[in-house]
Amino acid sequence: MKWWGWILSLLPAGVGILIGILATNENITNPVLFLRGRFAVLATLCGVTISIIIIAAAQFWIHTQKKHNREIQGVRKQANEDRQRFLQRLDHELKNPLTVIRAGLTNMTYEPLEDYLANEVSAVQAQVIRISHLVADLRKLAALEITPLETTVVSMAELLTEVVNVVKDQANMGDRQLTLILPHAPWPLPDVEGDPDLLLLAVHNLLDNAVKFTAPGDTIEVRAFDDGSDIVIEIADTGPGISEAEIDRVWEELYRGEQARSVPGSGLGLPLVRAIIEKHGGNVGLRSRPDQGTVFSVRLPAI
Amino acid sequence: MNNKPKILLVDDETAITDRLQPFLSRAGFDVDVASDGEAALIKIVSYTPDLIVLDVLMPRMDGREVLRQLRQKGDWTPIILLTQVGESAERAMALMEGADDYINKPFDPNELAARIKTVLRRASPGQPPLTVAERLRSGDLVVDRPKRRAYLNAIEINLSPKAMSLLEYLITHPDELLSRDRLLDAVWGWDYPIGTRTVDTRIAELRRVLGDDPGDPQYIETIPGQGYRFIGKVEKTS
DSSP states (O other), X not given: OOHHHHHHHHHHHHHHHHHHHHHOOSOOOOHHHHHHHOHHHHHHHHHHHXXXXXHHHHHHHHHHHHHHHXXXXXXXXXXXXXXXXXXXXXXXHHHHHHHHHHHXXXXXXXXXXXXXXXXXXXXXXXXXXXXXXXXHHHHHHHHHHHSOOOOEEEOHHHXXXXXXXXXXXXXXXXXXXXXXXXXXXSSOOOOEEEOHHHHHHHHHHHHHHHHHTSOTTOEEEEEEEEOSSEEEEEEEEOSSOOOHHHHTGGGSTTXXXXXXXXXXXXXXXXXXXXXXXXXXXXXXXXXEETTTEXXXXXXXXBO | OOOSOEEEEEOSOHHHHHHHHHHHHHTTOEEEEESSHHHHHHHHHHHOOSEEEEESSOSSXXXXXXXXXXXXXXXXXXXXXXXXXXXXXXXXXXXXTTOSEEEESSOOHHHHHHHHHHHHHHOOTTSOOGGGOSEEEETTEEEEXXXXXXXXXXXXXXOOHHHHXXXXXXXXXXXXXXXXXXXXXXXXXXXXXXXXXXXXXXXXXXXHHHTOOTTSXXXXXXXXXXXXXXXXXXXXXX
């Protein structure tokens, strides 16, 4: 229980005792007489009883709540372990067949093939490589969740500046307006504790998405600020937006939204962002309006 | 006279060995096959391979056990492990146990052939590979791998954990062209589009701390458009 909880629960007892003290200044030696006759003691007793009931009820409620939370955590942990095992098995069962297919295809191209066959072989080869990458990425995503972080002090202001500069130089940037807004007054953006490479990857993925899903002429804003204990990073764009039905889905592995089907990608970019940020004790969020645009937000504990 | 390097290919999946044996033969190697760890230990005696390509997960005796038994006997025949172990920590462990290199399944067979050539070139017959050495020296630089510390002119240098891992990988693979993708895979355990820049950032940190001039490097050379190469002469030290 919090301190104010204790004060509230003990208030009736306090009031009862106070009334008791005010109503009597005699020394009573016989408790039976006292109970029957004295309003003062009744008041005290009532007050104390109410307090005891409140405290007992509160403790019971807290206990039930904790048990419930433990159960939810247990179920989540179990689901996550199941998923990890599934990914390991999937990886294990696919690696040998994929090795065979890749070696077989390479053998087929040892002798020069006729044009039409060469085209077929290279098309199949490209798809096998794609599956290989997909399986590897899924496994790496699962591994990320269970590998401990190597952390240092990271200046998010510098990191965001770097990412924005990288993305500005990207070939697909076109004439999109990309601006970075960092706080300077009254104080600059606080640092965070984390793995700089992973954080860079997460922010880059979000910003790269913003570029991919907008058209030339759109505006992209990267904003960061602190709200006391956390820093908040927002990546906002004037792109097509995400429909309400899809908003919760985009963080799921291999999910590809309606807008995403025409854009190349693995369906693992956002799950990776979420895994990295949650690994750092933060969380991710998203607000969007169709035809107006999208704001992805990242919250990380500040130092 | 047959002076092709002799490769022993060990994997329990015949579908794999049936594809890789002709491939490696065409790549210029003499290839023999064993289908599990026990068979491999027997074949090693009669065939005396120059290099063993060893799958990890096999029935009867797995690849790790073969590796351990050979190294305990003082047999330092170069070994490339075929793994699917995702975590770089576990792969680093495999190297410490005495593997010369590893390659993740599924792999590009051309990549396997290239790795075999590199390991053969790097290996000195009968000698433990650099990957199992605890302390390595290159010029004024000493790397203490178990302690994860590095010294320049006997003064400890301060490196971020990733830069230390990167230095360790570079110094155990001297004179080898290492692409950014391969460094990412080996040191970071993931490869994503921005990753190549991540490698460049850590290389820059190493150069700054080592005082290495990219224009006239003593340790790390940039191969434009391809990757990096550790050019310092590396020796084991105590």
